Amino acid sequence: MSLAAIDWAQPWFAPYRAMGEAAAQAALRISVAAALQREAAPDFRPTFVPQSELPTGQAYEAHIFQTGTVPTRDNLHDFFNGLVWLAFPEAKRRLNELQAAEIVRAGIGATRGPLRDALTLFDENGAVLDAPGPLWQALAARDWHTLFVTRRALWSETRLWVFGHALLEKLATPRKALTAHVLRLPPPDGGGPAALDDRSLARSLAPEYLAQKPFVPLPVLGVPGWWAGNAAANFYDDSKVFRPGR
Structure with missing residues (x-):
């Protein structure tokens, strides 16, 4: 393309x-x-x-x-x-800083190691979601019917950023199976909802947190308003895309 x-x-x-x-x-x-x-x-x-x-x-x-x-x-x-x-210059600089530090620490080997793997995964295929609690609970459980059908109205209160550049490239020719690795921003120190902006994202990219690969899969064309076909509830019956939780 x-x-x-x-x-x-x-x-x-x-x-x-x-x-x-x-x-x-x-x-x-x-x-x-x-x-x-x-x-x-x-x-x-x-x-x-x-x-x-x-x-x-x-x-x-x-x-x-x-x-x-x-x-x-x-x-x-x-x-x-x-x-x-x-x-998102601050977030990208933070990712690069962490990658460079790991290269200095461990060198370039046959494998990247857990932290560089997580950094690369987010950089290539990541997304950031700001959503009400019930949607997060359903997403974490891979309860697709609750996430996209029962609680569909809550998506009007939700923001989703596609951050990964490889995923953006794939979305230039969209297909149903495309899936983001979603990172949830932690709430600010004073409590309340997470702030969804470049600076907050950069601050949340802590190496000890990312090394755990704290990502949740989200088939992005299931997001209400992002694809005409998902207006029909049976769109989500495709178990090859909307896979059940383990």
């Missing part, structure tokens, strides 16, 4: 729409790195650069941390990665 064919009206692209449309149009004429950089604020860091600036054998995350540059290919995957950087 080409950048020109992205349907920016889809709800999962809402946090990225304003910058994304402009950058996608510019990338038809110039490189993806240059198009993303045009959308960045003057004081935005890091800087998007061509993939050729990543030295052979250098770890990608370590390079970003050390140089303040993001090597970027001319493809959808790196385009969406750049958009997430622009929309």
Whole structure:
């Protein structure tokens, strides 16, 4: 799929729409790195650069941390990665900081280890959900009928961010089985509901918490209003997508 064919009206692209449309149009004429950089604020860091600036054998995350540059290919995957950087810079910098620290601590081996696995999972396929308690309880139990049918009205009080750039890439050509790994933000110190913003997300990315892989699967096209087909209750009867809890 080409950048020109992205349907920016889809709800999962809402946090990225304003910058994304402009950058996608510019990338038809110039490189993806240059198009993303045009959308960045003057004081935005890091800087998007061509993939050729990543030295052979250098770890990608370590390079970003050390140089303040993001090597970027001319493809959808790196385009969406750049958009997430622009929309959620504090959270992305926090992920990169933790990745780089783990690389220094443990080096690059055959496996990433539990923390780098969790960081990569969230970076590639994560989402953040701000929802009333009954929806969280149903999601954690994989009680899909309660989550999407019985308690459907509560979704009007809910916000969902798709954060993972690989998942955004897949959602450019949506299919029913696409599933996010959802992270719930902890409530602020003073209690009350979690604040859903870039800074709060960055603060919640504690390594000891992430290493436990505290994610819940959510088939995103089941979200009310995100896909026309899910208006029918039998949409959720597909056990290959809406799998029962263990």
